[in-house]
Amino acid sequence: STEHALLELTDRILHQMDMNKAPTTIFLDLSKAFDTLNHEILLFKLKHYGLHSSA
Numbered sequence: 236s237t238e239h240a241l242l243e244l245t246d247r248i249l250h251q252m253d254m255n256k257a258p259t260t261i262f263l264d265l266s267k268a269f270d271t272l273n274h275e276i277l278l279f280k281l282k283h284y285g286l287h288s289s290a
Contacts, residue, residue: 248260
């Protein structure tokens with residue numbers, strides 16, 4: 236759920252800050268990509284760049 240994802244993100248950010256690290260987050264909105272691209276090609280490229288199903 237969205238709530239769970241936000242709690243997980245907050246926990247990870249706070250953990251990094253506790254370790255005196257500067258957390259970095261990248262937000263990607265892929266909704267339009269799924270509407271206009273071939274899904275198999277998109278999933279192949281995401282996997283190629285290190286984004287797997289858990290991402």
